[in-house]
Amino acid sequence: MDEQPSTCMPLKALPNKRDTLRRIAEAARCEFVSKGLADARVDDIAHAAGVTKQLVYHYFRSKEELFACVLDDSSAQAMNALVTLELDHLPPRDALRALLQRMVQPYHEGALSSLAQEGVRFHESRITPRNSFTELAPRLRGKMKETIERGIASGDFRADVDPDMLLALAALATTGAWVNRYTVSTLCGLDVARAPDADAWRRFSVEFVLSALERERSSRHPLVRDAAPLSAPGSG
Template structure:
């Protein structure tokens, strides 16, 4: 496995160096989102960042190392927003709904969807010592566990639920549609690039996870979708 450096942007870097690294990472993110890892070109990244290709390679030993840093920065931002969500003032059901919607939001509003598809394959074949997703995962598990415990105490949630398994299933159920658009399009006719279809998936997936936890099934959020949303593939 290829080893990657522990740090993408040294915290003690001088201000002008930090600004240069920021420009390179922003340009690299746009390049990787638009072209993927295989087709992205360091020459284009350097030109967009206003630096030389030699300077890019001075800070990042390879295109793969630069991609790993872009992934980590994007993952850190998404995970930080999740683990810092204020949930204690919300009732358990509302708190869990907010957490689940927080999982979806980066995929709906940002470039994480395109990066995630590349990132899954990338992490499967490489060791990445610095990984914000794994570093922040314990805090996210604790946040969900506390919310689940509050719901059990209030009588809203069933008690026979493994919190870590729930978190994994919830993350996959809510966000995987943006990573595997082909399956979603084929099986239920939703185009995740369409805002109405993305909203349909977000609402359904969040309600689906909540329904599995409710001690008494609520009819407030039925597991249905708006009429006439489904369109069979190839039907025009």
């Protein structure tokens, strides 16, 4: 019996099919990153994957469907890294800082940055068959809420903050520089394609979000471009 086309890469597949899908997905990811959805060619994806164009269309009914699956795979990896992050052993400030840093970490890879920009345009005009971001979002909201509640109980965080709105703001503040590179480059001269500028944005955005939540703002992490953490009073 012939295998049926899939709306996304199946979780349970025969080993040879799984390997074929993996090679197609990897080739597609490279093609979409380098050329974007509009200019990517299924012929080139098939050639890079070592399969025929017909086989690509056997598993994925269109280039857009293949792109949606590549997006979902990238989103699933990034979200899984966030929701599985262990934070309970850390003090609330350090826990939130770790969560925010993990949020921005994947964007230091140029591939995810390019896919993110394409993905925003893609999701604005289409409904995708599967979306790991929306599926895992409740778990991420729960993790943020738990961290904030621990900080409120310890006296580190203010109590008058909506956890879901803070999470959305944190995501926009930390990762937005990669999705809107032109705006950031024009307004503050940082190009996050350069490692030093990416590090500067990551530090600034993480501390900016923390500063909105802290009950008493720590002076150890000033909100300046090239700030390194200052020594705590009495240390050194």
